[in-house]
Amino acid sequence: QSGPSGRVVLLQSGAGGQSCSVQSRGRRNLRGMAIIPFYGADRPELFGIERHAMDRPGHVVEALDQELPFSGLVLDIGAGDGFTAHRLQTATRKVIAVEPERKMMRHDGILCWSQGDAEHLPFATASLDAAYATWAYFFSRNWSPEPGIAELHRVVKPGGPLLIVDNLGDDDFCALASGDITADPDYWSRQGFGCDTIGTRFEFENLTDAHLLLGFYFGADGAYNTLEYSYRVGLFSSASRGT
Numbered sequence: 001q002s003g004p005s006g007r008v009v010l011l012q013s014g015a016g017g018q019s020c021s022v023q024s025r026g027r028r029n030l031r032g033m034a035i036i037p038f039y040g041a042d043r044p045e046l047f048g049i050e051r052h053a054m055d056r057p058g059h060v061v062e063a064l065d066q067e068l069p070f071s072g073l074v075l076d077i078g079a080g081d082g083f084t085a086h087r088l089q090t091a092t093r094k095v096i097a098v099e100p101e102r103k104m105m106r107h108d109g110i111l112c113w114s115q116g117d118a119e120h121l122p123f124a125t126a127s128l129d130a131a132y133a134t135w136a137y138f139f140s141r142n143w144s145p146e147p148g149i150a151e152l153h154r155v156v157k158p159g160g161p162l163l164i165v166d167n168l169g170d171d172d173f174c175a176l177a178s179g180d181i182t183a184d185p186d187y188w189s190r191q192g193f194g195c196d197t198i199g200t201r202f203e204f205e206n207l208t209d210a211h212l213l214l215g216f217y218f219g220a221d222g223a224y225n226t227l228e229y230s231y232r233v234g235l236f237s238s239a240s241r242g243t
Contacts, residue, residue, distance in 0.1 A: 072129030078136020
């Protein structure tokens with residue numbers, strides 16, 4: 001899964017939920033993306049802090065769990081190390097984790113992994129029951145995610161949920177950024193997505209962790225003197241129209 005400032009992804013079908021490694025036929029393309037380059041593979045200590053601090057109450061995972069089908073095959077686009085996918089996979093709901101950075105993939109025998117990119121999903125048309133992305137690829141300012149959106153509609157069965165999570169702003173976390181790191185709700189509305197607001201927070205174990213992660217995101221000169229930062233997140237949702 002990407003960090004709250006962004007990243008990319010994709011995949012090919014595999015054994016439903018079992019450990020597997022599938023070669024991607026897509027090509028990674030980061031050109032033009034107005035995001036912080038993903039750092040998880042090279043800075044695992046920072047990524048670990050992010051994973052534990054971001055959405056500490058778990059409200060985003062709860063909301064996704066409610067919107068995803070009880071059973072079937074679900075795609076996680078930009079899965080990172082599988083943090084969210086692990087929490088959403090159940091005995092009846094199998095999550096395929098797609099990630100562009102091979103070093104992030106964790107072949108632990110639980111998830112099915114594939115390396116690839118959101119714009120070239122090597123799945124048969126209407127072969128998946130749902131798809132979601134959390135802070136990955138589908139950014140709506142200074143970048144067009146429309147090729148990836150078209151691929152979601154193609155690979156998810158008509159009527160299946162398409163779910164995108166991104167920042168809404170007007171909170172402590174986004175206020176730390178010098179620029180706009182929020183989603184554009186009007187853009188998503190034009191694409192046929194509704195938006196539900198999730199109120200959550202970043203909650204750090206200690207100030208050292210807060211300084212390390214927030215300093216990396218927003219600059220080491222910032223005053224990061226609290227353990228909690230309010231965080232408003234948008235859950236943008238639509239239904240696949242098929243092809």
